[in-house]
Amino acid sequence: MTGATYLNPGLPVPVAENDGLDKPYWDAARRGVLMVQRCGACGAWQWGPEWICHKCLSFDMRWTEVKGRGRIYSWERPWHPVHPALKDQGPYIVVLVELPEAGGVRMLGNLLGDPRQDVRIGAEVEAVFEPHDDAKPPYTLVQWRYV
Amino acid sequence: MTERSLRGKVAVVGVGETAYYKHGKSPDPEFVLALKAILAAAGDAGIDPRQIDGFASYSNDRNDPSRLAAALGLPELRFSNMQWGGGGGGGSGAMGNAAAAVATGMADCVVVFRALAQGQFQRFGAAAPGGVATGEAALNAPYGVMSPAQRYAMRAMRFLHENRIGDGAQRAIALASYHHAQLNPRAVMHGKPLTAAQYDASRWIVEPWRLFDCCMENDGAAALILMPAERALDLKQKPAYILGAAQGSEYRNAARGHNAPLYATSSFTTVAPRLYAMAGVGPKDVDVLQSYENFTGGVLMSLVEHGFFKAGEADEFLVKENLLAPSGKLPLNTSGGNLAECYMHGLELQIEAVRQLRGTSTAQVEDPEVSMVISGPMVTPVSSMIFGSRETL
Numbered sequence: 092m093t094g095a096t097y098l099n100p101g102l103p104v105p106v107a108e109n110d111g112l113d114k115p116y117w118d119a120a121r122r123g124v125l126m127v128q129r130c131g132a133c134g135a136w137q138w139g140p141e142w143i144c145h146k147c148l149s150f151d152m153r154w155t156e157v158k159g160r161g162r163i164y165s166w167e168r169p170w171h172p173v174h175p176a177l178k179d180q181g182p183y184i185v186v187l188v189e190l191p192e193a194g195g196v197r198m199l200g201n202l203l204g205d206p207r208q209d210v211r212i213g214a215e216v217e218a219v220f221e222p223h224d225d226a227k228p229p230y231t232l233v234q235w236r237y238v
Numbered sequence: 239m240t241e242r243s244l245r246g247k248v249a250v251v252g253v254g255e256t257a258y259y260k261h262g263k264s265p266d267p268e269f270v271l272a273l274k275a276i277l278a279a280a281g282d283a284g285i286d287p288r289q290i291d292g293f294a295s296y297s298n299d300r301n302d303p304s305r306l307a308a309a310l311g312l313p314e315l316r317f318s319n320m321q322w323g324g325g326g327g328g329g330s331g332a333m334g335n336a337a338a339a340v341a342t343g344m345a346d347c348v349v350v351f352r353a354l355a356q357g358q359f360q361r362f363g364a365a366a367p368g369g370v371a372t373g374e375a376a377l378n379a380p381y382g383v384m385s386p387a388q389r390y391a392m393r394a395m396r397f398l399h400e401n402r403i404g405d406g407a408q409r410a411i412a413l414a415s416y417h418h419a420q421l422n423p424r425a426v427m428h429g430k431p432l433t434a435a436q437y438d439a440s441r442w443i444v445e446p447w448r449l450f451d452c453c454m455e456n457d458g459a460a461a462l463i464l465m466p467a468e469r470a471l472d473l474k475q476k477p478a479y480i481l482g483a484a485q486g487s488e489y490r491n492a493a494r495g496h497n498a499p500l501y502a503t504s505s506f507t508t509v510a511p512r513l514y515a516m517a518g519v520g521p522k523d524v525d526v527l528q529s530y531e532n533f534t535g536g537v538l539m540s541l542v543e544h545g546f547f548k549a550g551e552a553d554e555f556l557v558k559e560n561l562l563a564p565s566g567k568l569p570l571n572t573s574g575g576n577l578a579e580c581y582m583h584g585l586e587l588q589i590e591a592v593r594q595l596r597g598t599s600t601a602q603v604e605d606p607e608v609s610m611v612i613s614g615p616m617v618t619p620v621s622s623m624i625f626g627s628r629e630t631l
């Protein structure tokens with residue numbers, strides 16, 4: 092699987108926070124599993140990672156696997172490269188995806204396929220795992236494609 | 239009187255600024271720029287700079303108040319304050335913090351300032367090569383979301399989609415700013431008019447924003463001096479009274495990974511009502527408005543959230559003619575603002591708001607009494623404020 096990535100290699104490498112808060116997410120992504128937080132006390136879904144449930148203030152936040160089906164909530168298409176790794180990239184698409192099965196939490200990612208394609212807010216998408224095995228340390232991104 | 243309000247208690251008595259330079263082009267180090275702006279503001283007020291006893295700034299300004307106090311030989315430093323949050327969201331917040339100190343007697347003469355020398359330091363809109371990303375950045379940077387424009391374009395995209403707003407609304411904001419900059423010799427874009435066709439032909443930075451939707455980055459410094467209202471009358475300039483200032487953000491605005499429940503906002507839905515409540519005026523009373531433009535889409539949302547029109551009326555309201563001084567419905571960014579005068583992180587907007595009340599703007603509105611500033615849309619916290627003439631007290 093090493094090689095084909097949506098964006099050129101050389102972008103900042105995601106690493107877990109030094110307090111370990113989001114480590115389970117990044118570890119799960121390496122295994123091809125999508126996880127978000129869910130409160131053990133009240134059942135509220137939460138993303139991004141937090142130490143405490145915003146709804147009932149319990150610290151009992153549990154990492155829960157979700158299937159990774161969602162719909163596009165918003166999007167943007169960057170053209171101007173702001174990082175040296177993106178110099179020869181051309182435009183690319185970033186989508187914000189809402190996950191109805193996980194309380195409507197939103198996840199960011201790239202929309203795979205033609206970077207100049209039309210993007211339809213509300214369209215259904217599914218998660219695709221994109222490993223970066225040659226990065227130091229290696230990591231896996233969650234990307235999105237039209238269903 | 240136990241009313242907990244700033245209304246009418248504090249006035250801007252002096253404003254000062256350096257020349258504004260393209261980013262990286264300042265001949266002076268940043269600290270020198272800060273000193274020059276502060277001394278210019280003291281000169282404008284007609285006070286001895288040694289009367290200054292406090293400093294307030296925002297956006298992680300690098301010029302330490304104690305060093306400024308030492309450099310200026312101040313007999314006593316009584317107040318120093320930094321508004322939390324990066325970006326321009328703290329401009330009106332810093333003014334409010336300074337005004338609160340003056341109103342409560344913690345200090346008598348506070349300078350609000352911002353200084354930027356990006357050649358000495360670094361730009362905002364570019365990222366360093368390679369590196370690692372943790373926390374919130376780890377959810378953005380690997381997807382190519384790093385600059386402020388990339389960070390916020392998706393909020394605006396959702397807003398434009400929800401309200402079916404066309405291309406002309408954002409364009410009108412850019413055209414009005416450039417129009418006003420042509421009247422303003424201080425403006426970095428003075429002598430560089432912008433037409434609708436040039437706007438439409440300009441390159442995309444990140445859809446839905448073209449080059450002219452995005453603010454400049456500049457070097458320079460700006461400063462305003464705040465004193466108790468009763469002392470302002472003895473000074474050189476016509477005072478600009480602070481009627482209200484508000485800062486903050488909405489419910490879970492900073493939820494990580496773009497999960498703010500009210501995503502398609504500029505973060506002012508709770509701040510704006512508190513601003514008007516303190517100031518004792520409403521949007522219909524505002525004679526002239528300076529609204530921070532990191533990006534035109536943020537201005538659009540800020541105007542809606544501050545009640546100047548409803549989202550569904552954006553296409554109708556946001557036409558160039560409505561935004562021009564002196565006779566538009568809502569003269570906007572009358573010095574050229576962040577897009578075309580200079581980017582002093584929005585503090586130049588405060589100065590322009592004061593100029594309007596003094597009657598000394600280069601795009602002067604006729605006898606304004608209420609002059610308003612909105613700071614830093616889409617970041618958190620954000621802030622906004624309202625100045626009034628003596629007639630409003």
Ligand SMILES: [Zn+2]
Binds near residue numbers: 146
């Ligand atoms: Zn809970």
